[in-house]
Amino acid sequence: MISFGNLARKPWIWSWMAAFLVWFATIMVTGGASTLGLSQAALTFAAFSIIVGIGQMFVITLGPGNIDLSVPATMTLAGTVALKLMNVENGMVVPGLLVAVLIGLAVGVGNYALIKALRIPPIIATLSMSFIVQSAAIWTNRGLRIKPPSVLADFTTSSTLGVPNVALVALGLSLIAWVLLEKSVYGRWISAIGQSMAAARMAGIPVDGARFVTYLLCAVLASVAGYLLACFSGGAALNMGAEYLLMSIAVVVIGGTAVAGGYSNVPGIWGASLFMFLVVSMLNTYGIGAGVRLIMTGLIIISVIMLAGGRRTGMR
Amino acid sequence: MKLGLTSDAMRLVIPALSMTVLLAAVFWLQPRAMSYFGLNLLLNLAVPIALATIAQMLVMAVNDLDLSIGAFVSFVACVTATFLRDAPLVGTLILAGAVGIYALIGVVIYLRNLPSIVVTLGMSFVWAGLAVLMLPAPGGQAPDWVRWLMTVKPPLMPMAIVASIVIAIVAHLIVMRSSLGVLIRGVGGNQRSVERAGWSIIAARAAAYGLAGVFAVAAGIALVGLTTSADANIALRYTLLSIAGVILGGGEFTGGRVSPIGAVIGALTLTLAGSFLSFLRISPDWQIGAQGAILIIVLALRLVFNRVEKRRAQP
Structure with missing residues (x-):
């Protein structure tokens, strides 16, 4: 029971339990027939929110007011431009990925430049940036729907040993994120900045450098997610990033990361992402229409926040 | 301060300046816009945006941020085009209930200490x-009185301008001149001291959110009056536009420092930015981008302005 007591104190355990409960409730209705299919679909769709959510988590860790609203626009632009560059040729897969990462780097640099140079709150800086990035995406897209190269389309839609490939990518990135957060000095730095920026500065932590890297990281992860999502869904669409604005914030918060910053964890993102997808598919299984499904999703997010949150002051 | 202006008035200088510059540029590109009809066409879509911006401003005044305004205005638009037309009583009740929910959310966010x-x-x-x-x-259809209200042609000035001025004055009176407004801004400035002074934070927050709900309802009704029908996604972009409008108008993110007149000007500026591009014959693809660029330019100007002010203050 001691180990259970320790487990119950972990902030991420709740999102995992919620995900499991919803998974179980869905399986019960279908009589266990779709267990494998449901689990695979959940891992696939959760993978995108996980990748985006990790980036957002790093940003939120930086403390009150830090949030990246340019995530959806970055995803859309990266997906659009990468697909356009690859032009259905298999040989261009790597350059496509590089371009997506470059776009992420550019958006990240832009975001932090605005925050630093104009001394405006990150929400406003990333909001203005996202307007511009979104426009660039509309301009490059022009209603065209270019198919992804067949290698990538196959890779993103198939599985290895029963686990979807995109989930494996998300797992790899999560491991890196976990090492960065828990084992590296950078992870200590951003937690320290989130807990008290003034104290971090006095302790000699390179605050600006660490914040800059964090915004870069978030934008790059968003662009990688956009690249994968565009390949997975058979082409980039202008609204493809839209739902990930809420998603990236929701999974971080439901996952047990303190919204006020300074405390974060990677496993919670997984539990929360799986939970968010499973809720939608559970409501689908029960045959509930789009309107009610949206309402239920909203109410569930709010109730999870009410149960989980409400200790620390700080973030709006 | 040397000019004898209050700091609130100083706050309005940059928003007013940027709107004037943009308006002058539009007139220069298209002199025919400088007419009763042209101005109305140019600015009538700004009316619902201005109302939504005031709603967002009220929430920002208590240091929160409302990311549901776009969806809420769309919801109100749908109610207006269906219930408010066919069964005015039911429609009114639904809208009143929605405002109540808004106030309730404000209270819940405070009581449970949740991230807004x-x-x-x-x-x-x-x-x-x-x-x-x-x-x-x-689908749906705008009620006749709403349609009349949004298309009426008052003498001297087009409806869009009259409406903007009325919105600015009403919001100014509520937020800057009434004791409730002072209380709301006080909560944004220093919640603790307001509480110690014996005021109810719950009531102040409920009022701020409830008022925001009222203005957002007005935004939805005005929008349907212009478009004549509604759609569940009609106003989704209002969420980001309203935040941008508040900031453009000299409002600040924390500390309860907001400006209702500035917010209306900010909404007008954002609307003008779109028309400006189309007069320049730049593809409408860049319309959102131009709004972002204007936001950045205005914020940069404000920084320069503040620095000059500071240098003048300490010679």
């Missing part, structure tokens, strides 16, 4: 779901 961003994002799902239930496909 996440709660309002969750609410945006709820409003969007309700809107889809009412109007699964675009």
Whole structure:
């Protein structure tokens, strides 16, 4: 029971339990027939929110007011431009990925430049940036729907040993994120900045450098997610990033990361992402229409926040 | 200060300047816009945006952020185009209930100490779901009185300008001149001292959110008056536009420092930015981008302005 007591104190355990409960409730209705299919679909769709959510988590860790609203626009632009560059040729897969990462780097640099140079709150800086990035995406897209190269389309839609490939990518990135957060000095730095920026500065932590890297990281992860999502869904669409604005914030918060910053964890993102997808598919299984499904999703997010949150002051 | 202006008035200088410059540029590119009809065409879509911006401003005044405004205005638009036309009493009750929910959310966010961003994002799902239930496909029709209100042609000035001025004055009186407004801004400035002074934080927050709900309802009704029909996604972009409008108008993110007149000017500026591009014959693809660019330019100007002010203050 001691180990259970320790487990119950972990902030991420709740999102995992919620995900499991919803998974179980869905399986019960279908009589266990779709267990494998449901689990695979959940891992696939959760993978995108996980990748985006990790980036957002790093940003939120930086403390009150830090949030990246340019995530959806970055995803859309990266997906659009990468697909356009690859032009259905298999040989261009790597350059496509590089371009997506470059776009992420550019958006990240832009975001932090605005925050630093104009001394405006990150929400406003990333909001203005996202307007511009979104426009660039509309301009490059022009209603065209270019198919992804067949290698990538196959890779993103198939599985290895029963686990979807995109989930494996998300797992790899999560491991890196976990090492960065828990084992590296950078992870200590951003937690320290989130807990008290003034104290971090006095302790000699390179605050600006660490914040800059964090915004870069978030934008790059968003662009990688956009690249994968565009390949997975058979082409980039202008609204493809839209739902990930809420998603990236929701999974971080439901996952047990303190919204006020300074405390974060990677496993919670997984539990929360799986939970968010499973809720939608559970409501689908029960045959509930789009309107009610949206309402239920909203109410569930709010109730999870009410149960989980409400200790620390700080973030709006 | 040397000019004898209050700091509130100084706050309005940059927004007013940027709107004037943009308006002058539009007139220069298209002199025919300088008419009763032209101005109305140019600015009438700004009326609902201005109302939504005031709503967002009220929430920002208590240091929160409302990410559900776009979905809420869409929801109100759907109610207006269906219930408010066919069964005015039911429609009014629904809208009143929605305002009540807004106030309730403000209280819940405070009592449970929740992040407003996440709660309002969750609410945006709820409003969007309700809107889809009412109007699964675009449709409905604006009530006649709403249509009349938005298309009436007052003498001297077009409706868009009259409405903007009325909105600015009403919001100014509520937020800057009434004791309730002072209380709301006080909560944003220093919640603790307001509480110690014996005021009820719960009431102040409920009032701020409730008023925001009222203005957002007005935004939805005005929008339907212009478009004549509604759609569940009609106003989704209002969320980001309203935040941008508040900031453009000299409002600040924390500390309860907001400016209702500035917010209306900010909304007008954002609307003008779109028309300006089309007069320049630049592809409408860049319309959102231009709004972002204007936001950045104005914020940069404000920084320079503040620095000059500071240098003048300490010679």
